[in-house]
Amino acid sequence: MSVYDLAARAVRLLPPEAAHEATLAALEAGLGPKSGEADDPVLRTRIAGLDLPNPVGIAAGFDKDARVPDALLAAGFGFVEAGTVTPRPQPGNPKPRLFRLTADRAVINRMGFNNRGHDAARARMERRAGRPGVVGINLGANKDSADRNADYVAGLRAFWGLASYFTINISSPNTPGLRDLQSAGALDDLLHALDDARGALAGDAAAPPLFLKIAPDLDEDDLERIAGAARAGGVQGLIVSNTTTGRPAGLSDPQQGEKGGLSGAPLMAASTRMLRLARQAAGPNLTLIGTGGIASGADAFAKIRAGANAVQLYTALVFEGPGLVRRIKQDLAARLKSEGFASVAEAVGAGR
Secondary structure, three states, X not given: OOHHHHHHHHHOOOOHHHHHHHHHHHHHOOOOOOOOOOOOHHHOEEEOOXXXXXXXXXXXXXXXXXXXXXXXXXXXXXXXXXXXXXXXXXXXXXXXXXEEEHHHOEEEEOOOOOEOHHHHHHHHHHHOOOOOOOEEEEEOOOOOOOOHHXXXXXXXXXXXXXXXXXXXXXXXXXXXXXXXXXXXXXXXXXXXXXXXXXXXXHOOOOOOOEEEEEOOOOOHHHHHXXXXXXXXXXXXXXXXXXXXXXXXXXXXXXXXXXXXXXXXXXXXXXXXXXXXXXXXXXXXXXXXXXXXXXXXXXXXXXXXXXXXXXXXXXXXXXXXXXXXXXXXHHHHHHHHHHOOOOOHXXXXXXXX
């Protein structure tokens, strides 16, 4: 166990939100881990035109305000997704709003898109302009917005030329009414507005990829409809999936009854099933990023075999520490080779 994993264990003695802020502050101060070894070449991959040294990213929610993307890249992640960012700063929901379910290796959150707004995150992204590494921005809408479509379009404009890709978050359960944007008419309207804005911003140049982050609680008909709308609306990929409002059987932690979205180990099976269905609905050309419950190389490999082109994690870091990234990459590389795959891309969907 590394000194950073020991530090992460000590930080867990703090309340969850205080522990998270302490972790961000340490990373800002340059006290985070540094990956001193090159990734195994078998892990190199390409998603939606983006070249990644490895397919293991950190999900949105960890670095809401783009405070530490370069520190996370230095720690060994293949790509970083900052956010969710809304046009105007907002405090989020009342505290307490973040709960560790230690017995279940899970977290429940009802944060409510707490962030410092576009201006603060854009200033940080401007300071890192020109540095290497894939850093995407996850966009959201303000809770009290009168026009949520306009909020997402404003996000494209704010971070255009700074973000490697954009993710449209319409699946958080913690902003009232947000998941309604996944419904048929609302989603078509949103994607049309985004497509028009991207075309105007890009001109004759190539536009950054656009991903749509969906809920794990959709039925198969909704999933097929969303995949079809994504293809028709110029979306390059889906992130499968966000936190769940459900409570899988077998939870034992006393805090399991808290309201909010559940993430972590109990979400692995359901999100992987959703991923497999999403690959069937999306066909071979839509990029899929698998997230939800990943805590090992075996989990990452299962997502890839189910149809993911890349994966993201967050909750497992709370319990395993930052050394988990290196362990996942090493195990994933070994599994790819033992199964006879020369690359991540060869393994995508192999287990369907």
